[in-house]
Amino acid sequence: MIKKGLLVMGLIAAVIGPLKAAYLLLPMDADKQKQHLKAYGVTYWVLNNGVEAWWLLNYRGGSFAFEHTKLFEKECLTRGVSYEIIPDAQFKNILDQIANPEVNMEAMKLEKAPKIAVYTPEVDGKGKAIQPWEDAVTLVLTYAEIPFDMLYDREVLQDKLPQYDWLHLHHEDFTGQLGRNRGYRNASWYEEYRQRSEDLAYSLGYKKISHSKLAVVKKIREWVAGGGFMFAMCSATETYDIALAADGVDICNEIFDGDPEDPNAQSKLDFNKTFAFKNFTLANGPYGHNFSTIDVGRGWSRNVAPQQDYFTLFDFSAKWDPVPSILTQCHTRTIKGFIGQTTAYKKQYLKTNVLILGEHKAQNEARYIHGIFGKGFWTFYGGHDPEDYLHRVEDPETDLSLHPDSPGYRLILNNILFPAARKKERKT
Structure with a gap:
């Protein structure tokens, strides 16, 4: 090029x-x-x-x-x-x-335009991902006219990741629990989603979805350690770390994989393997949308009215801390909150080396976090859609032409250009 x-x-x-x-x-x-x-x-x-x-x-x-x-x-x-x-x-x-x-x-x-990949399910004949919800990163890349490739489990396991500088993890469940969306089990899309996930895992040589997802998670971890830039939103943030901590442990109820989970699964979690989170407790039983105690929960459990749900970006020293300064560039320091299956992170479950980029201080929750792993970087951003406060499954996708100055979407694009920067060592 x-x-x-x-x-x-x-x-x-x-x-x-x-x-x-x-x-x-x-x-x-x-x-x-x-x-x-x-x-x-x-x-x-x-x-x-x-x-x-x-x-x-x-x-x-x-x-x-x-x-x-x-x-x-x-x-x-x-x-x-x-x-x-x-x-x-x-x-x-x-x-x-x-x-x-x-x-x-x-x-x-x-210096150089990064090559971008989006981890997203298989696409139909029109190039659209087959799923009942859209992805904020794919939306904003398309709106901003930034080219990207879509890949999924097969491509990751075939070692395609080294071809790319930057990877976004779609709103994925890496634990093999099918998004814990049992409330939608009678919807046609849920059965199709389950069947496609199982078929893909079997075709890749795995007996369970959780096994294939763990293999994918570990491949991505190797790629980050080698210098890749990983960005994730919503449930992909929390479930990525849960999958790493549960390496070798069955945490899936038989509803999801046909056999019972390990009754001692909680005590067998290894938090040394995770990127961001520690000491969290897994959700009990197969029902409910929460995966663990990491997430602060939905708006009604947080006691925050939607019109008062904002988080604040930290003001870093641009000369001394250029990396977090890049990731928080915006025309406002106050960003409208938005809900997702994983909305935000309880601070007590963050590792000490995690950098908080944005927080809801009154709720003691982190919304936007960043860290280093090996030679690479990762960023986790809670919530589903920065311009749709409570986005539901099968809701229409957001029209970004109505939000051309969206601060919440700007944070995503900061991460896109981050790999292009000539980086300096962080001094603090």
């Missing part, structure tokens, strides 16, 4: 001749950007054409900048992204302002 991008730039120069040195600035202020989400897509597109970009952390909402060409300007116009043309000298002054040790800003160079 780099060679192709350089060829494009060469053709531009040949057609329109040299341009006066200037930069395109994509402002990310609350009132200056019409398409916050699509601005990420334009920046990704520029990187994909072999041109480096700047991410100006904490400068005007986390703005982007790259060299000005008529082609790049046209792309901004086509996608409706607000931009400003900044002369070279003015851009240098901005970098000098950001470099001032007295201001909480940093200029991060973005």
Whole structure:
């Protein structure tokens, strides 16, 4: 793609001749950007054409900048992204302002567009995932026009992951309990979901869904340890760690896999194997939507009215802590809460090395967390859809054209561009 991008730039120069040195600035202020989400897509597109970009952390909402060409300007116009043309000298002054040790800003160079994969069930003939619910990451990638590949258990176990820099785990149940959705057992989609899951596990050589999912979880862990970037939302966050802790232990009720769970399963959990969580207790019995005590539960059990459900992003030092600063870039520090099968995390179950990026302080819950594993990184984001507070199974998908400045969706896209940054060691 780099060679192709350089060829494009060469053709531009040949057609329109040299341009006066200037930069395109994509402002990310609350009132200056019409398409916050699509601005990420334009920046990704520029990187994909072999041109480096700047991410100006904490400068005007986390703005982007790259060299000005008529082609790049046209792309901004086509996608409706607000931009400003900044002369070279003015851009240098901005970098000098950001470099001032007295201001909480940093200029991060973005070097290469990351190759993105979404872990999601098999797709139909139209390229849509077969399931009764949509995925927020897939929605926002599509809206922002950022390309991605879809893969699932077969591709992961065939060692396809090393082809990618970034992986999103769909709203998955890695414990083999079919999402603990027994309340929907009479719905046609539930039986189809169960049958497809079993057929896939058998075709891969496993006797149970839980066994195939554990193999997938361990493959992903190896990939992260080698330098991959893993992002997960909703139930995929909690069940990923539960599956790791329960390696070699049957935690599935016979309703799910045909034989009873180990009566001593709880005492056999190994929390040393998990990414984020420790000392949690598994849910009792096959009924109920909760997997464990990690999750804070649904809105009515949290005693938080939907109109008062917000969480706050931490304000990190951009110069000293660039990684969490990247992940929390936004035009507001207060984000609307939203419910999922796994909504948020009780702080007492977080490991000491877990970094909390966003929290509901009054409820003592973490909503957005991050950590390092081996040479790689992981980020967990609670909830299902940042713009649909209580999204239910089979509800229509969110129309992001109605939410082009969504702060909750911006956090997802921060993670998308994170692998493109020239990273510095965290100092605190």
